[in-house]
Amino acid sequence: MLYRESGQFKSDYAADQAIFPIRQDRIGMAAILFAAFVVVPLIADHYFLSTILIPFLIFALAAIGLNILTGYCGQLSLGTGGFMACGAFAAYKFATAFPELNIVLVFLLSGGVAAAVGVVFGVPSLRIKGFYLAVATLAAQFFLIWLFTKLPWFTNYSSSGVISAPPRSVFGFYVTGIEATAEAKYIFCLTLVAVLALVAKNLVRGRIGRAWMAIRDMDIAAEIIGIRPLRTKLLAFAVSSFYCGVAGALWAFIYTSSVEALAFDINRSFQILFMIIIGGLGSILGSFLGAAFIVLLPIFLNVVPTALGVPLSTATIAHFEYMIFGALIVFFLIVEPHGLARLWQLAKEKLRLWPFPH
Amino acid sequence: MIDILFGPLKEIWEFPAFFAEVVIGGLLSGVMYSLVALGFVLIFKASGVFNFAQGAMVLCAALTFVGFEELGAPIWLALILTLGVMLLMALAIERLVLRPLVNQAPIILFMATIGVTFFIDGLFQTIWGSDVKRLDVGIPKDPIEFAGVQVNSFDIVAALIAGALVGGLAFFFQSTRIGRALRAVADDHQAAQSVGIPLQTIWVIVWAVAGLVALVAGIMWGSKLGVQFSLALIALKALPVLILGGFTSIPGAIVGGLIIGMGEKVAEVYWAPGIGGGIEDWFAYILALVFLMFRPQGLFGEKIIERV
Numbered sequence: 001m002l003y004r005e006s007g008q009f010k011s012d013y014a015a016d017q018a019i020f021p022i023r024q025d026r027i028g029m030a031a032i033l034f035a036a037f038v039v040v041p042l043i044a045d046h047y048f049l050s051t052i053l054i055p056f057l058i059f060a061l062a063a064i065g066l067n068i069l070t071g072y073c074g075q076l077s078l079g080t081g082g083f084m085a086c087g088a089f090a091a092y093k094f095a096t097a098f099p100e101l102n103i104v105l106v107f108l109l110s111g112g113v114a115a116a117v118g119v120v121f122g123v124p125s126l127r128i129k130g131f132y133l134a135v136a137t138l139a140a141q142f143f144l145i146w147l148f149t150k151l152p153w154f155t156n157y158s159s160s161g162v163i164s165a166p167p168r169s170v171f172g173f174y175v176t177g178i179e180a181t182a183e184a185k186y187i188f189c190l191t192l193v194a195v196l197a198l199v200a201k202n203l204v205r206g207r208i209g210r211a212w213m214a215i216r217d218m219d220i221a222a223e224i225i226g227i228r229p230l231r232t233k234l235l236a237f238a239v240s241s242f243y244c245g246v247a248g249a250l251w252a253f254i255y256t257s258s259v260e261a262l263a264f265d266i267n268r269s270f271q272i273l274f275m276i277i278i279g280g281l282g283s284i285l286g287s288f289l290g291a292a293f294i295v296l297l298p299i300f301l302n303v304v305p306t307a308l309g310v311p312l313s314t315a316t317i318a319h320f321e322y323m324i325f326g327a328l329i330v331f332f333l334i335v336e337p338h339g340l341a342r343l344w345q346l347a348k349e350k351l352r353l354w355p356f357p358h
Numbered sequence: 359m360i361d362i363l364f365g366p367l368k369e370i371w372e373f374p375a376f377f378a379e380v381v382i383g384g385l386l387s388g389v390m391y392s393l394v395a396l397g398f399v400l401i402f403k404a405s406g407v408f409n410f411a412q413g414a415m416v417l418c419a420a421l422t423f424v425g426f427e428e429l430g431a432p433i434w435l436a437l438i439l440t441l442g443v444m445l446l447m448a449l450a451i452e453r454l455v456l457r458p459l460v461n462q463a464p465i466i467l468f469m470a471t472i473g474v475t476f477f478i479d480g481l482f483q484t485i486w487g488s489d490v491k492r493l494d495v496g497i498p499k500d501p502i503e504f505a506g507v508q509v510n511s512f513d514i515v516a517a518l519i520a521g522a523l524v525g526g527l528a529f530f531f532q533s534t535r536i537g538r539a540l541r542a543v544a545d546d547h548q549a550a551q552s553v554g555i556p557l558q559t560i561w562v563i564v565w566a567v568a569g570l571v572a573l574v575a576g577i578m579w580g581s582k583l584g585v586q587f588s589l590a591l592i593a594l595k596a597l598p599v600l601i602l603g604g605f606t607s608i609p610g611a612i613v614g615g616l617i618i619g620m621g622e623k624v625a626e627v628y629w630a631p632g633i634g635g636g637i638e639d640w641f642a643y644i645l646a647l648v649f650l651m652f653r654p655q656g657l658f659g660e661k662i663i664e665r666v
Binding site for chain 1: 408462465469474479481484488594597601633644647651654656
């Protein structure tokens with residue numbers, strides 16, 4: 001009864017093309033943003049901020065990146081971890097080589113480096129499609145991780161192969177390094193992710209996004225109606241790798257503070273692929289939902305047996321976690337192959353009619 | 359730079375016998391990759407599912423086999439019991455995963471098999487434990503001299519077994535009633551169904567055959583490396599083999615495995631020391647990638663015809 005667009009009239013094109021055309025959506029979005037920016041930092045404790053919310057935001061950003069490539073442009077990629085590593089190591093090199101450079105700029109530049117690398121590995125997508133391409137992107141994954149492990153230049157010749165984030169501040173607040181508070185890190189992450197998500201949302205509903213989707217649905221037909229496959233696919237690779245790169249940089253600098261290349265191995269790529277599948281392919285909201293699901297699930301699986309008082313050895317818990325995880329993924333795919341975002345859409349449809357059945 | 363790239367060529371020229379040894383060693387280890395890739399191809403051909411769980415199936419076949427052996431079963435009984443387990447697994451996967459997901463997009467099925475991978479990895483390690491287990495089925499591992507070239511007799515046996523397996527599968531596919539049904543399904547699901555071939559039975563059979571291949575691969579890899587979790591990861595190594603040979607071709611899986619095995623070994627021995635070592639992680643992928651630029655459907659894959 002509350003969620004209904006009747007009576008809301010649009011009198012100009014700007015209103016018609018608004019990102020949230022229904023007033024209730026706008027109010028809801030504002031409420032979520034208010035809660036995220038103001039309420040959460042006030043009430044959440046250190047643990048909640050730094051082990052749940054910050055990784056959630058970073059994963060969501062990486063998931064948006066992969067969703068642009070796989071969900072919108074239809075190019076299945078298993079190299080997300082490699083591109084994240086690219087961003088992380090590029091950010092480290094920028095931050096240590098130019099200490100006076102603003103940290104936001106460092107992150108954006110490192111995203112740019114990841115984008116350039118992504119374009120290089122995206123070139124084969126012009127010839128190779130589907131699962132062949134997915135396996136080809138594994139080349140990026142393994143090669144990049146090998147590169148960052150083997151070449152000491154990337155870690156500034158550190159003997160352990162670990163990079164540690166130098167302390168940097170924004171508007172006088174430390175956001176990286178040991179002096180940074182969890183609140184400052186969280187707000188910084190949130191701002192960056194919110195802005196980038198907005199950009200992504202606008203990209204995918206504009207001309208560029210439509211070109212991506214046309215390529216995804218049938219690339220030959222798209223080519224015939226005048227979309228250039230070369231430019232469109234490479235642009236998708238660039239934008240996607242940019243997002244993954246920034247996410248990797250945030251991961252290294254804000255979430256863990258020190259990281260080695262192996263943190264971005266093939267399992268990371270699969271994790272993010274899970275997020276977009278469970279969240280919903282071709283949906284920005286789905287990227288957030290999927291990230292939340294994947295971040296919360298292991299915590300949930302850890303807490304529940306302890307709460308029920310079932311004594312289990314760590315090895316058994318690890319194996320059980322695998323089993324439940326696998327079973328849940330299959331279950332989700334069977335129940336709703338279009339992901340959580342689709343469930344949300346269905347719920348909205350129901351809400352519009354509620355309390356009437358039709 | 360030039361020295362790193364071209365120095366090894368000179369070395370090859372000067373010591374051809376050693377080069378031959380490296381190549382033969384590489385070819386033989388490639389056979390092992392082929393064994394895993396074969397399972398992928400079988401399932402992809404028959405059901406269009408890119409079965410990521412093949413590696414996990416290799417692991418759990420090996421784990422089950424060793425488990426039964428440790429319980430005191432003789433080798434033949436352990437083999438039969440393990441085959442029974444693989445058949446049960448095929449039934450369960452078809453009933454619980456594939457049937458509800460019929461007609462979904464290939465990527466959804468691919469994701470489902472990743473889910474299956476996680477599930478059976480967890481399940482079988484819960485049942486049999488996650489320690490490294492030794493597996494010895496009595497294959498000799500002594501190096502033997504063959505026309506001036508040293509080869510490991512284990513690799514020869516592995517190659518012979520792989521050959522026998524491929525021969526058996528070829529016979530099964532070409533000359534038996536079930537094999538013809540399998541090929542019909544691989545060609546066109548709908549047409550096969552309309553002439554009365556039961557799709558679901560065929561899928562169970564294919565997954566069971568893939569389980570058999572996984573068992574053979576598991577035993578071979580297990581006696582080479584010991585039965586442990588990393589067996590599940592060799593599936594990743596089978597992927598470049600697969601795209602090199604083409605997803606739909608059994609000879610492709612064999613030839614792809616040989617090329618990857620040989621290329622990897624040669625690169626590792628001659629070029630890796632110059633650029634920091636450990637290149638076997640990615641060399642196969644880059645090799646396959648470069649290859650695909652020229653033949654996007656792989657060596658023996660069906661030509662991809664696209665229509666608007």
